[in-house]
Amino acid sequence: MKSVKQHIEAFAKLGDYLVQIDTELPHYAPLMKIIHQSKHKNGWFTEENCLNALKSWGEALNEKALNEWTTAYTFTEKTPQNIGLVLAGNIPLVGFHDVLCVLLCGHNATIKLASTDPYLIPFLHQQLIKIDPVFEGRLTFTEERLEQFDAVIATGSNNAARYFDYYFSKVPNIIRKNRNGIAVLDGNENKQQLEGLAKDIVQYYGLGCRSIAKVYLPRGYDINHIFGALYPYAHLMESAKYANNYDYNKAVFLMSEYDLLDNGFMLVRESDAFGSPVACLHYAYYDELSSLQEKLHEQADQIQCVSSALAIENAIPLGEAQSPSLWNYADGVDPIRFLLGL
Numbered sequence: 001m002k003s004v005k006q007h008i009e010a011f012a013k014l015g016d017y018l019v020q021i022d023t024e025l026p027h028y029a030p031l032m033k034i035i036h037q038s039k040h041k042n043g044w045f046t047e048e049n050c051l052n053a054l055k056s057w058g059e060a061l062n063e064k065a066l067n068e069w070t071t072a073y074t075f076t077e078k079t080p081q082n083i084g085l086v087l088a089g090n091i092p093l094v095g096f097h098d099v100l101c102v103l104l105c106g107h108n109a110t111i112k113l114a115s116t117d118p119y120l121i122p123f124l125h126q127q128l129i130k131i132d133p134v135f136e137g138r139l140t141f142t143e144e145r146l147e148q149f150d151a152v153i154a155t156g157s158n159n160a161a162r163y164f165d166y167y168f169s170k171v172p173n174i175i176r177k178n179r180n181g182i183a184v185l186d187g188n189e190n191k192q193q194l195e196g197l198a199k200d201i202v203q204y205y206g207l208g209c210r211s212i213a214k215v216y217l218p219r220g221y222d223i224n225h226i227f228g229a230l231y232p233y234a235h236l237m238e239s240a241k242y243a244n245n246y247d248y249n250k251a252v253f254l255m256s257e258y259d260l261l262d263n264g265f266m267l268v269r270e271s272d273a274f275g276s277p278v279a280c281l282h283y284a285y286y287d288e289l290s291s292l293q294e295k296l297h298e299q300a301d302q303i304q305c306v307s308s309a310l311a312i313e314n315a316i317p318l319g320e321a322q323s324p325s326l327w328n329y330a331d332g333v334d335p336i337r338f339l340l341g342l
Helices: 004-019 026-041 047-060 063-070 096-104 120-131 158-167 191-206 224-238 240-255 289-298 335-340
Strands: 082-086 108-112 139-142 151-155 173-176 180-184 212-218 267-270 280-286 303-308
Touching: 004 047, 004 063, 004 096, 004 120, 026 047, 026 120, 047 120, 047 191, 082 096, 096 108, 096 120, 096 151, 096 335, 120 139, 151 158, 151 335, 158 173, 180 191, 180 289, 191 212, 191 224, 224 240, 240 267, 280 289
Parallel strands: 082 108, 082 151, 108 139, 151 173, 180 212, 180 303, 212 280, 267 280
Antiparallel strands: none
């Protein structure tokens, strides 16, 4: 097994490749072909969304961040284990962090890709092999049910998680379920912060587990401030898939006689639920921030991230929900420690 330092150097070179993407350069023609295949396979994976995900990973995979992240662990050479990975496909490359962790820890992986995202991660694997042939044969991709694994990391819906819990119960595992991003405002947010909130709500059509699906507002808050920040995203209705979801959800809400606010491309309604459908945003009022924080702490298993400008534990700045640090782990579970402990 090569040293972690050598792996980091390879991933940093992959980061350089991604952060410098220029769609007009012949050098990136193979990547653009993969992006177009992804778009035809999955209408939510527009060129813009795929490029956003790729460049975000390019920024994350810098040598300084990789070194800062990995220095918290002790990597020792062990017999490589075969890790089964069941990846989600709600947004482009959403499972790449698990792949990165497996490779850094010196293990191999058999990967069941999401049917909605079958091209991007295999392409990045091939780029890694070009950078350093040590990655040849480290990843195997399958469309069949996972078999012959020593441990598993699986991500899916709450229903899928029940199946995962049963099927993978005899091996060490990490099973991830549905979670949602939320935001907490106090009414003192500036224009830039509100624009960041709007980005967190609509990026990737709101399909990410880190997408802001619900906003907590101080009682009496003028929600027009949020509508104003969302206005530049009216072009979302140019997507037939998004427009169809907007029309469908609006019809359902109206037939259910829900009170709702509508700006022509986003439906906003008061709700206790964390998750919201595509083209929808939930909100709830609070009276005391301290009481709200206690409530959120009690419901932490339903929350993926909290975006806020307030002094809330582990809150991330508005506008950065879809750009987590390498050490900002999904569901708060550390896959590196899990993998090193096998």
